Amino acid sequence: MENVIYVKELTKRFGDFTAVDGIGFEVRKGEVFGFLGPNGAGKTTTIRMLTGLSKPTCGSASVLGLDIKSEIINVKKRIGVVPEISNLYDELSGFDNLLFMAQLYGVPRTQRKRRAEELLKTFRLYERKDGLFRTFSRGMKRALAIAAALIHNPEVIFLDEPTVGLDVVAARSLRNLISNFRRQGITIFHTTHYLEEADLLCDRVAVLVKGKILTIDTPEALKSKTNKKSLEEAFMKITGLEPDVMAIEKGK
């Protein structure tokens, strides 16, 4: 199967601190690849490097066969990114936010309005299309941020903690959407620390701790290797966090 993301020895240092430490992995076309790890593991830093927001200290990576150092503009044309914070424009309406993104990404003039309206309908925001972004609920903001990332029909989507802060209904609706992307053959790079979500959605997951990848496999294989029933338990065992959790439970 064709690899759309290829990462080799990728490293990011901030002074003496190594946020990402020589990681390597591949993501196959059309798969949902989960990037799991506790807070501060280096998940967001990795996404920032792969999407051109931060330069790697060393190592190499390519997305859709394009080098992230020398061809990042061409990479950006073909990827969609949903950052951890829904950082659209408070003073613009939902529709104007999408229109602005379509303009920035060079969506043909004749298609911009139609595409923005389609996405607003898909995300059930059409009724609020003229409402200012700042008046949206957290779930609506998240939905619009995802719609904005899809405006130019990207081939790969980077989702950074997409369900953080969402209520149960909004989170479920987002998971359904991710499943739909997979059916459409869109590759998803998905960081999360909600392991149940990763178990439900991901074809394969990488477990990242302190900037290093400990293992990469399917959720089923990880559970089987660690002899655990859930991905959460398997994750605790792999990362060595299990004794900490047990100690907390004993303390109860």
Added chain:
Amino acid sequence: MWRDNLRGIYYIALKDLKTYYLKGSAVSWGIVFPITWILAFYLRNPQDFKELVPGLIAMTILFSTTATETVVINFELRLGSLERLLLAPIDISAVLLGKVLGGVVFGFVMTAVATIGSVVMLGLHPNVLYLIIIIIPSLFVFSSLGAFLCLTVREVFEAQTLLNLPRFLMVFLSGVIYPISKMPLALQYFSYLLPLTYTVYGLQLSFSAASSKMVFLYTLILTSFFMIFTVPAVMLFRKKFE
């Protein structure tokens, strides 16, 4: 690639104008503030008001281009929406130039109002070519100066304080209100380091009957100031996101 960047610059400027500049606070800071200032001097000495017109226009350029710079850069940096622009398939320099262009367009509108108003009310006959070749580069200079200073700090209030320093320094030392020739020699030399001095000189020439090639030199100097502020601003911007 250059087409993508030009498109990005245009739409970022358009978005900023729509989102931030067409607000009462920006308009008042950009135009009401210089007019109030000049009015104070007019009331003191109405006979010399015509001489203050180049200063009024220069101040309008300075304050209007930098009026909302802290919001379009520091506020967006804080909210994370500036990062959203950096995800777009355009060069980082195009993002910054889009921000600068927003200030330029807003400044142009404000300056046009101040200039046309002064010309009509006082019956002046300026050299339009001179006006254009002085005002346009000046707008770019002060918008890029604002962008550069805003990028050296993170917080909005820090940027506002920092911007006030060169703004007020230039208002007092660039011949806006008080002629440079009457200043102590050391301050006269210092004034030649300030871009607003060349804006004021160029505008004074535009409103005088004399024809002078010096105006082209002022345009060249102002263009150099634009480069002096823009190149380090782009470098700072890149460094922030690496």
